Amino acid sequence: MGYIASMSMPVSSDTDQTLAQLAKVAATPPWTSSPAGGPRVLFISLYCFKSFPVRGFHQLARQSGIDSHAVFFKDNLTNRHTPITEDEIGYLKALLRRIDPDMVAVSVLAPYVPAARRVIAAVREITDAPVVAGGKHPTISPDEALGYADYVCKGEGELVVLDLFERLRAGSRDFSGIQGLWHRDAEGRTVDMGQRMLIQDLDLIPFEAYGEPQMHFIEYGRLYESDPEMEAEEILVMAGRGCVYMCSYCVNSLLIPMNRGNGRFVRLRSPANVIAQVMDRMARQPKARFASFNDEVFGVFDDWTREFSEAYRQAGGPPFNCELVPKLIKEKNVRALVEAGLYEMHFGIQSGSDEIRTDVLKRPGKNVELLEKARMLAECGVQVQCDLILGNPFDTAEAQEESIRLLAAMPQPLKLNTYLMQYFPHYPLTERALKEGLISAADLTEDKVADRTLYNWIYKPDVTHFDRKTILENCIYLIPWNTALVWWLAKRSCERSNPVLGAMVNGLAAWRYQLDFCANPALVWLRRLWLVGRMAATGDLGGLRRRLAARLARST
Structure with missing residues (x-):
C-alpha cells in the first residue's frame, strides 16, 4: 500500500x-x-x-x-x-x-x-x-x-x-x-x-x-452483565502514564521516540485525584482489601510522593503495593509511602547479568544497586517482589548462575515472578535477535506471537532438555518455594553438571508448575496434607489453627 x-x-x-x-x-x-x-x-x-x-x-x-x-x-x-x-x-x-x-x-x-x-x-x-x-x-x-x-x-x-x-x-x-x-x-x-x-x-x-x-x-461460553471487578479484593489503579526508560523488550522503547516533541511523556494525576478514585472504588467493591498502583513512576517525584502519602493516610486508604524501576527508588520516599500503607514493592531484575541487563535489555542498574535497594526496602518493612525473564537467548549458563547468586543474596523470603522472553514486531530487542539469527521472521507472525503470549507468558519450565542453562533456569523457577532442598539443588547445579540433579530439578519444576500454576487438584491436596502433617508433627497447632481459619475466611 x-x-x-x-x-x-x-x-x-x-x-x-x-x-x-x-x-x-x-x-x-x-x-x-x-x-x-x-x-x-x-x-x-x-x-x-x-x-x-x-x-x-x-x-x-x-x-x-x-x-x-x-x-x-x-x-x-x-x-x-x-x-x-x-x-x-x-x-x-x-x-x-x-x-x-x-x-x-x-x-x-x-x-x-x-x-x-x-x-x-x-x-x-x-x-x-x-x-x-x-x-x-x-x-x-x-x-x-x-x-x-x-x-x-x-x-x-x-x-x-x-x-x-x-x-x-x-x-x-x-x-x-x-x-x-x-x-x-x-x-x-x-x-x-x-x-x-x-x-x-x-x-x-x-x-x-x-x-x-x-x-x-x-x-467460558457465557454472557453476563455483572462486573466481576465488583467482587475483587484488589483495586487496580494507574496514577500516571509513561516511563523514563526505554528497555529494549518494552513498548516504551517505541512510544518514547514516537512522542518526542508531543508533550511530556511521563505524567501523574494529582494526589487528590488518585485518592478520590481509590476511595470511590472502596465504596463500590465491598470485598476490596488492598490497592495496586500499576505505574512505572509511582513514588518517584519527591513533592508528589510526600503530598500523596500524607493525604492517603488521612483519607484512610487501604494498604497498597506498587512497582518501580530500582534505579528510581529513594529511601525517603519509601519511608513516606510506608507510613501511608505501602507493604510491597514490585521491581524488575530481568537478568542476573549486569552486562546483559544494561547492554542487551537496556535496563539501568547493577546487581550491587539492586541488592542495596532490596535491603533498604526490607529494612523499611516492605516485601520485595522481583521479576526475572527466562528463555532469553542472550543469556548464558553463567548469566543464570549470576541470577541465582543475586536472588540468594536478596532479603528472604523473596517473592519472584518468572516470565518467558517475548518477541514483538519492531521492538529493539526483536530486531537485534533477528539480526543475530536467534529468531526468524516466522517467529513474528500474528499467530506465533499470539500463541506464545497466550500460552507461555509466565515461564513454563522446559523439562525435556538437560543442558546446563535449562537446568539453571528451572532452578530459578523453583526459588519461590524457598526450601532448603531448592537452594541446595541450585547451589550444586551452579557448581557442576550432574544428570541426576538435573532430573530432580526438572521433575520438581514440572511439579511446581502443575501445583502452583495449574492448581492440579491431586497435587494441591497432597501438599495440603503434607503441610498439616508436618505442622501437627512439630506441635505447631497454633499455626495450623491460623491457617485453617484463614482458609475458611477466604472461602466465605
Missing part, C-alpha cells in the same frame, strides 16, 4: 478546543439511564476484563451524554487463555443486533490481532458501522491495523474519541480529517493523520467505569 503525506491539522486550535471539551466532560456526571435518540457506540476489549482503555472510554462516553456499551470479550487467563467459541461469537452478534451501534471501537494489543480479525469479521456480518481500532498494535503498526479496521487511532485516544462523538452527533459516519485517526483513501493508500498531543493534565480524564450500566462480559 502507498502512503499519502501527513494531512494533520495544526495542533494548536484543534487540540485546545478538544481539551476544553474534555474539561467540560470531566465536570459532567455520567448518565444513569441511556440517552434516547442520540448516537450509539460500542467499545470492545479483547482478552482483558480489567481493560483500562475500554473502561475509560465507556465512562468518557457516558459523561459526554453518548449511549455507550462496553463488551469485554474474553479475559486474560495467563497461560490458560480459552479459545474463542462459536457460542461466544453468537453472544457478540446478538448484542450487536440489539445495540445497533453507529460506531464500533476495538482495543487491540499485538497478541490479540488474530482475535481482533475474527471479532471484527463478526461485527461486519451484523452492521455496517465503521470500525475504529486503537491500542498498542494500531499505534505501532497503523498500516497493518488498517487491514482489519476502517480507522486507526495512533497514540492516546481521548481527544480523538471526543471528535468522533461530535461527528456522530452531526449524523456523519465519515471520520476522515480527524487528527490522530488514520484511514485509507479510495485508492487504498494509507492517509497519515499523525497523532494528538499527549494530555498533560490527567485529572481531566474521567475515572474508568466499574459496575456501571451497559457493560457486558463474555467468557
